[in-house]
Amino acid sequence: MPTAWLGLWYQRGMNSLLEITNDQIQSKGFCLDVLSAQQYYLFNDRTNLCTRCLLFIPRHINLLQYRESECIDVDEQLNITSCPNMIALDAALYTLHRNDSKSQSCPIQPPFQLTNLIKHGSVCHQSISSSYMNECVDHDQFHLHFTPCLSYQPVLDFQFTCVGTWIEDFDTYFVTRILSHNHQNNQYACFRFSTKEKSSSSLSLYMATDDSCHDIYSKHMSTVINLSTKNDPMNHDCIFPKEFQSYEWYSINRTIRMIIKNYDIEFIGINKRFHCQEVIHSEKSISIYRIRTLTNCHMKEECLRIIQRTSNVIELYTKSLSNGNNCSYFNNENYSLYETFFTKSFAISNSCPTHIGYLIYQSNTDYYLKRKSFLMSVGCDNKEKLIISQKQKDLEHRSVMQSDICLASWQSKDHSTTYLIAQSKFSNASYCLSFKITNEVLICNNSNGCSFNNHADDKTISIYSARLINPCSQSQQLSLNYLLLFTTIFFSMNNIR
Numbered sequence: 477m478p479t480a481w482l483g484l485w486y487q488r489g490m491n492s493l494l495e496i497t498n499d500q501i502q503s504k505g506f507c508l509d510v511l512s513a514q515q516y517y518l519f520n521d522r523t524n525l526c527t528r529c530l531l532f533i534p535r536h537i538n539l540l541q542y543r544e545s546e547c548i549d550v551d552e553q554l555n556i557t558s559c560p561n562m563i564a565l566d567a568a569l570y571t572l573h574r575n576d577s578k579s580q581s582c583p584i585q586p587p588f589q590l591t592n593l594i595k596h597g598s599v600c601h602q603s604i605s606s607s608y609m610n611e612c613v614d615h616d617q618f619h620l621h622f623t624p625c626l627s628y629q630p631v632l633d634f635q636f637t638c639v640g641t642w643i644e645d646f647d648t649y650f651v652t653r654i655l656s657h658n659h660q661n662n663q664y665a666c667f668r669f670s671t672k673e674k675s676s677s678s679l680s681l682y683m684a685t686d687d688s689c690h691d692i693y694s695k696h697m698s699t700v701i702n703l704s705t706k707n708d709p710m711n712h713d714c715i716f717p718k719e720f721q722s723y724e725w726y727s728i729n730r731t732i733r734m735i736i737k738n739y740d741i742e743f744i745g746i747n748k749r750f751h752c753q754e755v756i757h758s759e760k761s762i763s764i765y766r767i768r769t770l771t772n773c774h775m776k777e778e779c780l781r782i783i784q785r786t787s788n789v790i791e792l793y794t795k796s797l798s799n800g801n802n803c804s805y806f807n808n809e810n811y812s813l814y815e816t817f818f819t820k821s822f823a824i825s826n827s828c829p830t831h832i833g834y835l836i837y838q839s840n841t842d843y844y845l846k847r848k849s850f851l852m853s854v855g856c857d858n859k860e861k862l863i864i865s866q867k868q869k870d871l872e873h874r875s876v877m878q879s880d881i882c883l884a885s886w887q888s889k890d891h892s893t894t895y896l897i898a899q900s901k902f903s904n905a906s907y908c909l910s911f912k913i914t915n916e917v918l919i920c921n922n923s924n925g926c927s928f929n930n931h932a933d934d935k936t937i938s939i940y941s942a943r944l945i946n947p948c949s950q951s952q953q954l955s956l957n958y959l960l961l962f963t964t965i966f967f968s969m970n971n972i973r
Contacts, residue, residue, distance in 0.1 A: 477507060477517075480537060485572040486663060488688040493575055504530065504544075509556035516559040525550055529559035536640035538577035539651050541689075543567040571689040573651065573664045574639075579616040582638040583650050583674065584681070586611040586618045587775075591678070592702035593622070600625035609703060612773035613742075613749045617655070619773035620701075635773050636665060646671055649692060662687040668697070679703045714752035715739055717763060717782070720790060725817035728897065728906050728925045734817050741792075747772050750780060756803045760784075766803045769794070779803035781811050785886040789818045789897065791926070816908065816926040818883055818897055828855025828862065828882035829894050833947035835917055837940045852919075854896070854911075855882060856948035862898050862909075895926055917942040 477496055484493040495502045505521035505528070515532045526547035533541040545562035548554045554562070588609040593600040610619040612635070622632040636652035643649070648671045653664055666689035668682040683699040684692045691697050716736050725734040733744040741750040754766040761784045769778045781793040793811035797803070832854040839850060853863040864878040883906065885896040894911045908926040912918040920928045921938040928937065 477501070481534075481540065484575040485540070486575055486687075487570060487572050488662075488686060494572065501530075504528070511556055511559065514560065516556065516563075518554065518556045518559060520550070521547055527552075527554045529554070529556075529562045531559070531563050535649070536642050536651065538574040538640040539689075540572040542570050542572070544570070569690045571666075571687070573653075573687070577639040577653065579614070579637045579639060579653075580641065581616055582618055582636075582652075583641045583648050584618070584669070584679065587706050588679070588703035589706055590701060591704050592700075593625075594700040594702075595625055596698055598625065609701075610773060610775055611770065613747045613770045617773060634665070639664075643671060648674065651689065654687075664689070666692045668692055677705045714755050714765065716741060716752055716765070720782075723819040723821040725790070725819050726906075727815050727817055728908050729923060730906060732815065732817075734815075750778075753777075754803075764803055766797070779806060779811070781808075785816075785895070786824065786884045788820070788822065788824055789816065789884045789886065791816045813925075813927045816897075818906070820883070824884065826855075827860055827884055829885040829887075829896060829911075830855050830859070830948050832894060832911055832913075832917075832944070834945040835919075835942040836945060837917075837919065837942035839940060850877065851945075852942070854948075862896070897926070913944070917944050 477498055477500075481496050482498065484495050487494055490503075500506045501519065505519040505523075507517055508520050508527070509518040510516065515534070517530045517532065518527060519530060520527050524547055526549055528547040529545040531543045533543075535541055543563050544567070545559070548562075586609045590604050590607045590609065593604060593607060606621075606623040608621050610621075612618055614637070617635065617637045620632075620634045620636065624631060633656060634654055635656040637655055638650055638652050641648065641650040647668050649666070649668050651664060651666050654662055664687035666684040666687070668684075669679055673679045679702075681701040681703060682692075682697040683701060684690070685698045715738050720736045721738070725736070726732065727734075731745055735742045735744065739752040741752075743749065749770045751768040751770065752765055753768055755763070756766060756779070757764040763782045765780045765782075767778050767780045769776050777797040779795040779797060781795075783791045783793070785791060792814040794814045795803070795806050795811045833856055835852045835854070837850055837852065838848065848866060851865050853861075853865075855861070857863060860882050862878075862880045862882055866877060879901050880898045881901065883897045883899055885894060887894050892912060892914075894913070896909045896911070897906060898909065899906050905923070907921060907923045910918075910920045910922075910926070910928050912920075919940040919942050921940075922928060922936055924936045
């Protein structure tokens with residue numbers, strides 16, 4: 477058997493997967509002979525003591541179709557040269573779907589509006605307004621929703637992933653794997669459309685009856701879906717800032733990787749995408765957009781606010797659109813922080829804030845909730861490090877507990893709060909700190925992001941009350957003063973002698 481065919485295949489009506497090996501096909505028998513040019517194969521079925529001919533029609537690497545003859549008694553000694561005459565032209569057409577097929581790009585690009593729907597020869601007028609075909613986050617998937625033609629019929633809601641496309645004559649064919657549940661227990665779906673309609677604003681899509689795909693080449697398929705492109709076309713003039721597009725961005729907890737490409741923001745790891753619809757406002761550090769948000773195969777309209785905190789940190793804020801509202805109507809308080817992202821694609825200097833300096837705080841250190849004092853140094857002894865050590869009177873016995881790398885820092889608009897993104901030296905995990913400086917310093921530590929609202933309910937946030945000793949600059953000045961004083965005393969004593 478051809479190497480490309482080896483593996484497990486699904487066939488409608490079979491209780492188990494069908495396996496093709498080098499010399500046999502499960503349930504068909506061992507291969508005796510082949511007419512390679514015409515794809516005729518002769519099999520010996522040892523279970524039923526007969527031989528049969530199979531005509532294979534390879535449509536795609538992930539889809540095979542075949543017709544077969546009756547199983548002839550082995551005593552008749554059927555020859556491979558007889559196979560073309562043994563299989564009728566109108567013999568039943570069977571379809572094999574590769575079980576482990578990899579997804580591929582779809583030949584159609586939703587979203588579409590349904591303008592007409594024909595099922596079993598009847599036009600479904602009442603289902604048009606609430607039926608639709610939408611795009612998904614992945615370009616190899618799409619979502620098809622049918623409301624019933626008749627009240628007693630079920631709603632059909634499909635999520636498809638494309639696994640194969642081929643062109644024959646004037647038509648384009650493609651097969652999809654069904655990801656969502658449907659009442660007919662189909663695992664696959666086959667479609668056909670006229671190739672010349674691919675770049676047109678309207679499209680007639682023919683859908684096979686079931687995953688046997690036996691009527692995919694028929695002129696009288698059971699379902700015909702007439703589609704047209706939506707009135708809200710893609711606005712390719714709406715492009716996200718180019719200065720963000722050369723890097724990979726990560727959320728604080730590293731679970732989301734973000735890639736910005738022209739008019740799309742893709743979130744790798746959560747199957748989500750923002751598509752730019754309109755630029756509402758754009759200035760140096762703040763931009764506002766009307767976007768289409770896709771989560772898996774579900775879409776909604778939102779406003780997006782991008783704030784650049786530093787050259788390597790951006791924050792995304794979102795606000796849902798409803799009742800015909802426009803993004804320009806919302807103020808800052810209407811938005812909620814979606815996520816803070818940073819990039820390590822380039823290094824920046826002075827990533828630690830230098831105005832905080834040295835702080836003392838207390839924390840539980842063991843199971844018995846014994847509290848100890850710790851000294852935190854922010855960008856002082858090493859301008860790119862956040863250092864935490866146990867507070868001891870004897871400096872020589874002060875042990876460093878943590879020495880992390882500062883990645884970026886910035887201040888709130890009123891300068892009351894400083895934010896710092898740091899990376900652990902031991903685990904490479906990132907976290908965000910906020911320092912709210914009043915009479916005392918309130919330190920919040922969030923391992924998931926830089927949002928500290930409603931932190932009392934968030935178990936990922938730790939809160940410490942700290943006391944500011946002195947800023948880095950004052951500490952350095954004090955050290956210099958002590959050195960000058962010591963030098964003065966030393967020379968004075970020498971003069972006395």
